[in-house]
Amino acid sequence: MTRKNLPKYVYEDRGYLRFIRRSRGQSAMINEDLGTPEFWDHYNRLIKGRDPIVVKRNFEALILSYFENDAYKKLKPRTQADYRKYISHIREIWGEKDPQKIETHHIYELHRANAERWRQANYLVQVMVVLMNHARLIGFLKKEHGNPARGIPLFKQQSEGWEPWPDDVRDEFEKVATSRARLVYELCLGTGQRIGDVLKIRWSHIKGGAYDFTQGKTDKPLWIPLTDRLEDFLETVEKKGLTVITDKDGRPVSYRTVAEEMRKVKAKMEHHDAANYVTHGLRKNATIELYQSGCDDEMVRAVTGHSGVEMLKKYGGMVRQRELATRAQDARNQFEQNKKKT
Structure with a gap:
């Protein structure tokens, strides 16, 4: 529904005109040609509320x-x-x-x-x-x-979500990536955030070796210390504008621009499956690395900002289960050893 240069309360949609005045509950078709005397006569009658109120229930x-x-x-x-x-x-x-x-x-x-x-x-x-x-x-x-759309069984996700990037893909990408694509890669991997939030990172958000921001999707405020790797990498990046990721003139860049650049880099790689790994998969890499480092669910959520355990199961996959099970059994073994000493 568009207004363009139409009179007040008149809207154009799919080639016809409609008068809609919601405060009065008015909705009426205008079949006369725009600007003709017949149009203005009909319009004035509608403004005065003299045409019947017709609201189709569709x-x-x-x-x-x-x-x-x-x-x-x-x-x-x-x-x-x-x-x-x-x-x-x-x-x-x-x-x-x-x-x-x-x-x-x-x-x-x-x-x-x-x-x-x-x-x-x-x-x-x-x-x-x-x-x-x-x-x-x-x-x-x-x-x-009731609501007839409620209760319909949804299709189950056909995989565990976006695949994390394997080491051989990561190694080659790091060697052939453009400077901006590499920066996007390092930020996604280092912060564990969605690409939309990564593109909004400003230099002013990074203070004292940490990234202080609010997630766009969840409105959740987060404060995340930078990894040593990311902090060292950012020291090599020229500050061209307010945001960390910019175009050549220092202006922020769109998601579409960055996505296309990442695709072009992967298209030139020798790895035959490189194109199958999307940027969002780096968020999964970050999640898995946190579990492999011995973090529990709460610690992982503190970094990634995931809303619940179900999402962590998707992103952490079997690595999450193995790491948590290993820690649990280690604790159990320690308990048994302590029992023997007493």
Whole structure:
């Protein structure tokens, strides 16, 4: 829905004009050509509230209402963009349908139809939960109907997530990477953070050998001491701008720019699987190294900022289990030895 240079309360969408005045609950089509006397006559009648109020109960109206809701406006820009992507798909297939006529089996079929892309399929269901909950709030669904999108079994992740980079891939990458790609690599590995947060690191965030920031995804404030390796590497980096990672003129760079540069470096590598390892996998490398160093779950979370144990299980994988089991059995052996001495 766009405004462009249209009169107040008039919106353009897919080639037609619509008058929407939410404070009065008005929603009416304007079929007259923009700027004609007939258009202005109709527009003035709508402004004065003389046209009948018509609000269709369909997904088109539901989606429009949701985008104007505070719950959506408070989402982070990245999340808003993701929601819009999947909501646009729902809008295409069900735009004119009454939400009240959508039942659980319809959403289940939508989910199964996208089975080949399990992440997208699960996200569609999650977005439908949000939309149908909003439908209840604005009276499009009756309370007794419940939320038909809830309870649909999501596809299980088909692996343990992004693969950590093996040593041979890391060794070659370090040798052939561009200076900026290497900087991204070292920051992701050293801090254990998501690439989005790494790109926002400012020199002012690094004080006293530590990185002080707030995670973008979780809004969680973290203070993380730099590893010796990362601290030594940063001493070799020229400070061109406010952020640590910049373009040649010292300006911050976008995720897309960095992602493309990382891909190009891996495409030139001799390792035949190099392209399969994504930058986010370095967060998993960091998590595994923390467990291998003897850290427990709380210590790992203090560095990576993971929200719970389930995420740590995904990122730590079998290494986490082995390290924790080893520590547990060592403690048990020590207990037995102490018993014998008494």
